Amino acid sequence: MAGALLADPDGVHDPAEHNDRLLLGLKDTISEAELHLIKQRMWNGRIGKARRGELAVPLPAGHLRLADGHVVKDPDEQVHTVVRLVFDLFDELGLINGVLRFLVDHDIQLGVRAREGPEKGLWVWRRPSRIVIQNMLRRPASAGIYVYGRGRIDPRRRVPGRLCTGCTTSG
Structure with a gap:
């Protein structure tokens, strides 16, 4: 021009x-x-x-953040039952794939709180996946521990249009 x-x-x-x-x-x-x-x-x-300890990180299933920032156990008993089942199965079987196989074979869905969209804040029941079970078992927040900074995002490993890509572990 x-x-x-x-x-x-x-x-x-x-x-x-x-x-x-x-x-x-x-x-x-x-x-x-x-x-x-x-x-x-x-x-x-x-x-x-x-x-x-004031940074609001996503909470694991079975926990709820109140308006004042405090984290409490979610009052939904069905969620607690499924979470307890996942941990009990892992204690018994010792394998994430074994837990996943049991949940899928028995048509047990996992509850996750929707973070966006029209169902934001409501429990959405989904078919279990290996990564969801792994996150439930590995996240310190499931045991009531606050942790931040366990991993990094490497911009060179990001894939455009895909969230959660480029993650590296801080070893």
């Missing part, structure tokens, strides 16, 4: 002129640095909340 002009609150700039190109380049660099500073402040705030 020839002859195009760029306007901002400071004036009108012509990219064909050397001084205007220099000014636009400086503005771009400054805005990029400001964006980096904002992201860094947000990250530091998140880490500060995590250190104080």
Whole structure:
């Protein structure tokens, strides 16, 4: 596009002129640095909340966060029964695949609290999967322990359009 002009609150700039190109380049660099500073402040705030134990992380099945931030056991007895069954089966069988096989063979669904959409906040019953059972058994929150920062996201391993990709373990 020839002859195009760029306007901002400071004036009108012509990219064909050397001084205007220099000014636009400086503005771009400054805005990029400001964006980096904002992201860094947000990250530091998140880490500060995590250190104080105030960062709200997703809760495992059977737990509920009240409006004041306190975590309590969910009053739904059916959820507790299924959660207890998963832990008891794992104690007995010792294998996640064994627990999964038992649940699938007996048509037992796992309750998860919907985090978005029209059912947000309600229990949604789903067919069990290996990863859901593994998360139930491995998450410290299931034992009432607050933990943050066990893994990282590597942007080079992210797959566009897929959540939860690029996760690495902090070993």
